[in-house]
Amino acid sequence: MTATPDVEAPDPDSARNRSDAPAPWSPPARRWPAIVLMGLGAGFLAGLFGVGGGLVIVPALMAFAGMDQRHAAATSLVAIVPTSIVGAVSYGVQGQVSLVAAVFLIIGSLTGAQIGVRLLRTLPARILPWIFVAFAVFVIVSQQLMVPVRDAGLSLTPASGAALVGVGLVAGILSGLVGVGGGAVIVPGTQLAVGIGDLLARGTSLVVMLPTALSGTVTNLRHGAADVRVGLVVGVASAATSPLGSVVAGLVSPRTGSILFSLFLVYVIISTLLRSRHSSPHKGQPK
Numbered sequence: 001m002t003a004t005p006d007v008e009a010p011d012p013d014s015a016r017n018r019s020d021a022p023a024p025w026s027p028p029a030r031r032w033p034a035i036v037l038m039g040l041g042a043g044f045l046a047g048l049f050g051v052g053g054g055l056v057i058v059p060a061l062m063a064f065a066g067m068d069q070r071h072a073a074a075t076s077l078v079a080i081v082p083t084s085i086v087g088a089v090s091y092g093v094q095g096q097v098s099l100v101a102a103v104f105l106i107i108g109s110l111t112g113a114q115i116g117v118r119l120l121r122t123l124p125a126r127i128l129p130w131i132f133v134a135f136a137v138f139v140i141v142s143q144q145l146m147v148p149v150r151d152a153g154l155s156l157t158p159a160s161g162a163a164l165v166g167v168g169l170v171a172g173i174l175s176g177l178v179g180v181g182g183g184a185v186i187v188p189g190t191q192l193a194v195g196i197g198d199l200l201a202r203g204t205s206l207v208v209m210l211p212t213a214l215s216g217t218v219t220n221l222r223h224g225a226a227d228v229r230v231g232l233v234v235g236v237a238s239a240a241t242s243p244l245g246s247v248v249a250g251l252v253s254p255r256t257g258s259i260l261f262s263l264f265l266v267y268v269i270i271s272t273l274l275r276s277r278h279s280s281p282h283k284g285q286p287k
Contacts, residue, residue, distance in 0.1 A: 027065045027230065034064040035230060039079065039237030046238060047087050047245020049261055050202025051183030052080040052209045053238055055268050059275065065230060069275070074220035078231025079238055080213040084206045086239040090246040091203025098154050098200060102207040104161050105186060108168025109175070109208065116176020128177050129272050135174065136269050139188045140262045148254035152197040163193040168208070175212075182209050184268055187261065198254050202246075 027035065038060040042053035054076040061072035091097050120128070154160065167189035174185055186205040190196050196204075220226040249257060 031064055031066070032233070035061075035233060036237050038064060039234035040241045042079070042234070043083055043087075043238030043241035044245040044248075045264070046083050046183075046206070047090060047242035047247075048249050049183060049245075049264055050087070050091075050187045050205040050249075051264075052206070052213065053083050054080055054182070055184065055271065057234060057238075059271055061230070061234075067227070071225060071227065074216075074226035075231040075234070077213050077216040077220060078226050078228060079235035080209060081217060082232075082235040083238040083242055084209045084213060087242040087246060088203060088206040088210065090243040091199065091206060094199070094203070094246070094250065096197075096199040096203035097207055098196070098204045099207065100156060101154050101164055101190065101194075101196070101200075101204050104164035105168035105171070105190070105204070105208045106211060108165035108170075109172035109212065110168075112169040112172020112174075113176045113212075114172075115169075116173040118176075119173070120177055123177070129275075131177060132174055132272055133269050135170070136184070136265045139185075139192075140265055142192055143188055143258045143262055146192065148191065148198050148258045149195070150197050150199065150254045152195055153200065154194060154196050160194045164190065167193050171208075182212070184265065198257050199249060202249060 038057065042056040042060070045051065045056055046053040054073070057076040057079055058069070058072045061067045061075055062069060065072070067075065088097060123131075167186060170189060171182065171185035175182070183202070183205040186208055187198075187201045190201040190204065191198060217226065217231075221228065252260070
């Protein structure tokens, strides 16, 4: 086939590929205010609790933007990137980020995610949400029994380093199994395992989320699974309120913050169970 300088000539193969690809989806204009408000709320919670906001963004995108769960999860990762960056910086300027702890947590979470994905193929789908529920209940009870602290730093020893890797491992496994990890595991886990302060746990958690969100976003964009425009709108709105959440986190007492986080975990438990009911797999399928 000889090349031709006529750039206006259509390429049948390209046209066919474009026609076969799904058309870009855009929410109706009336839904954009709700999407922006959702981002503002998710950003505040991200700053307050040290979570990425995906636990709020995914169900909200399904409810307000009409997305299916797969596209909502992929779009949520786009939004989490600016949210976690701004949130981590907000905690960082207060000196409430430990990059050393983040490295150990990331090592554990990357390993745990692979284990979680493997377990996902073998464990019965009906028990997967209950694994997270059991862990969340354990965290809620443990947080109410322990006395939360504000200014405790990280004392790095072989034992504490191993404990941080273990927390990251659990976060990664739960992420691979039920799609819930990040701050919901790392924030209470680091406080329980190595005794760091509540604000330091939250700021460090936001740093740990960034590489996961970035790698997931790149993969999703490569496969066309994410709505970039919606994700960026939600992410910018979320990033705008994330610093406010971190300020409020510093104003409330450690005990009040622990109670609020426990209530947030109760919401996550209910959301996880409801989502599992609405997306029950057919018999014989792993998920």
